[in-house]
Amino acid sequence: MRVSVDREKCMGCGVCESICPEVFQMGEDNIAKVLQDPVPESLEDTAREAAQSCPEEAIRVEE
């Protein structure tokens, strides 16, 4: 599974990082960045949950 953050849509709320810090981290510019792509299988469910919880739908998931 692959994930990416749309930098135009991200508004820096930090929800993705709080749900799945192994994969998402807030950058210095306050936009989320992806730490592990492809996402390790053990983190797929949590990363998917983070994507679904993003209020801006800024996280794209490719299964």
Ligand code: SF4
């Ligand atoms: Fe950005 Fe969405 Fe993460 Fe919030 S949850 S920091 S809007 S990618």
